[in-house]
Amino acid sequence: MYSSTFYQQSPVAVQNAMVSARNFLVRSLRNSSKFRLESNEVASTQWLNTDDLAQLQLKRLQAMVGHAALHVPYYRDLFATAGFLPKQLVCLADMQRIPVLTKQDILHQGECMLAENLRDYRVATSTSGTTGMSLKLWRHLHSINRENAFVWRQCNWAGVKLGERRMWMRGDKIVPVNKTKPPFWRYNIAENTIMMSAYHLSEDSVEAYVQALEKFDPVFGMAYSAPLAFLARYLLNAGRRYRGKSLRCFITSSETVTDEQRQVVKEAFGVQIFDWYGSAERVSAIGTCEHGNYHILSDYGFTELIPQNDSTYTLVCTGFDNFLMPLIRYQMSDSIALADSSYACLCGRHFPVVERLIGRSEDYLLMPDGRQVFMVGGIIDGLDNILESQIRQDTPDEVRILLVPVQGSVVDEQQVILQARQLLGETIRIKVEWRNDIPKTSNGKFRAVVRSI
Ligand SMILES: [Zn+2]
Numbered sequence: 001m002y003s004s005t006f007y008q009q010s011p012v013a014v015q016n017a018m019v020s021a022r023n024f025l026v027r028s029l030r031n032s033s034k035f036r037l038e039s040n041e042v043a044s045t046q047w048l049n050t051d052d053l054a055q056l057q058l059k060r061l062q063a064m065v066g067h068a069a070l071h072v073p074y075y076r077d078l079f080a081t082a083g084f085l086p087k088q089l090v091c092l093a094d095m096q097r098i099p100v101l102t103k104q105d106i107l108h109q110g111e112c113m114l115a116e117n118l119r120d121y122r123v124a125t126s127t128s129g130t131t132g133m134s135l136k137l138w139r140h141l142h143s144i145n146r147e148n149a150f151v152w153r154q155c156n157w158a159g160v161k162l163g164e165r166r167m168w169m170r171g172d173k174i175v176p177v178n179k180t181k182p183p184f185w186r187y188n189i190a191e192n193t194i195m196m197s198a199y200h201l202s203e204d205s206v207e208a209y210v211q212a213l214e215k216f217d218p219v220f221g222m223a224y225s226a227p228l229a230f231l232a233r234y235l236l237n238a239g240r241r242y243r244g245k246s247l248r249c250f251i252t253s254s255e256t257v258t259d260e261q262r263q264v265v266k267e268a269f270g271v272q273i274f275d276w277y278g279s280a281e282r283v284s285a286i287g288t289c290e291h292g293n294y295h296i297l298s299d300y301g302f303t304e305l306i307p308q309n310d311s312t313y314t315l316v317c318t319g320f321d322n323f324l325m326p327l328i329r330y331q332m333s334d335s336i337a338l339a340d341s342s343y344a345c346l347c348g349r350h351f352p353v354v355e356r357l358i359g360r361s362e363d364y365l366l367m368p369d370g371r372q373v374f375m376v377g378g379i380i381d382g383l384d385n386i387l388e389s390q391i392r393q394d395t396p397d398e399v400r401i402l403l404v405p406v407q408g409s410v411v412d413e414q415q416v417i418l419q420a421r422q423l424l425g426e427t428i429r430i431k432v433e434w435r436n437d438i439p440k441t442s443n444g445k446f447r448a449v450v451r452s453i
Helices: 005-009 012-030 033-045 050-071 073-082 092-097 103-113 141-157 206-216 225-237 259-269 376-380 413-424
Strands: 123-126 136-139 166-169 185-188 193-196 220-223 249-253 272-276 286-288 294-296 301-307 313-319 330-338 353-358 386-395 398-405 429-434 449-451
Touching (some): 012 185, 033 141, 050 301, 050 313, 073 103, 092 301, 141 272, 193 206, 206 225, 220 225, 225 249, 225 272, 259 272, 376 386, 376 413, 398 413
Parallel strands (some): 166 193, 220 249, 249 272, 398 429
Antiparallel strands (some): 123 136, 272 286, 286 294, 301 313, 313 330, 330 353, 386 398
């Protein structure tokens, strides 16, 4: 909706109304009896002991694997080829008999990944460009209600409630990029939220953001960590602190939060960051509890930890809730370091404790007009047939978009340029380059956005 010409050319008041109308739907889902059922359940499963959690996981896996074997063409073939029968799944370790699923598999399989008996109602979504690949995914209502319930629980852990006054600063392109004067935010009345653009932050505009925030006085914020830290550093450099009275916390997600970001946000805003690790694939989630510890949410999905040479683990995950598009033993690109196994978190939950997330982090791009543009991986969001991508700025006046297409497929270059323009504007040259692969960093990590100037 935000990229439509009608929205882009409408006056601010109309845009506010459109943003609110769109989010009435989100709110109505959260007011449904199905949502209440799921939120009651996740409120209770968080207190299960280790054995009961393992039992719950096994039950959920048996349901998902049995369903996939019956209704999903990809798994029917896969299980037949691998000689695997769902009834052989009698303990968690049996999951290892199922081959791992990669992003490439999903790209190649397309609709063969979907359950034949659930295709009538589906919501399309895609993985974000932060992973360098835009993957088309479908979910159904149960999965959306479950996800909302887990977000609701994360808010409880952070001491806030959905519906309370909220600041939102994520990848939504709610303000047309060619706007050079405030407001760089829109009001979502349905959810009591000020939605701020993460794409208009600059030395010139940052004061207006701070003032709007102090005036709106949110109880909590849901934001990407990089633009949030930008606001915080501005306040500290100006010798100021945030003056809103009601703020209790920020909930961040999608990017790895650095220690420096946590520290400047704490200092400038006087509140803590509760980080949430999720994924568009909805196979695994890691939340932050009241004591500031990361927990792998064992009631959200089955997360297998694959040890690496450097005492970290990569993740192979199976989601419990999206029966429309089951992702079983899906290889994630992020990795984690676990806390010592003897460590018990004071919160009393038996979810495993993670010491560190090692995953997605992006550089920002610096526009000739002074804007620091965050989350530019979003340029490839929703585009088909891209296996891998990297967005690079090696000179002040040019951004290069490196793309690896799926073999034998066509990527719409004009659409890539158009989406890039919607984020970056007209003041910088944009070039698309086709590649066979994207070089990794010296430690083998993939970077979706690189700025070398
Ligand atoms: Zn805890």
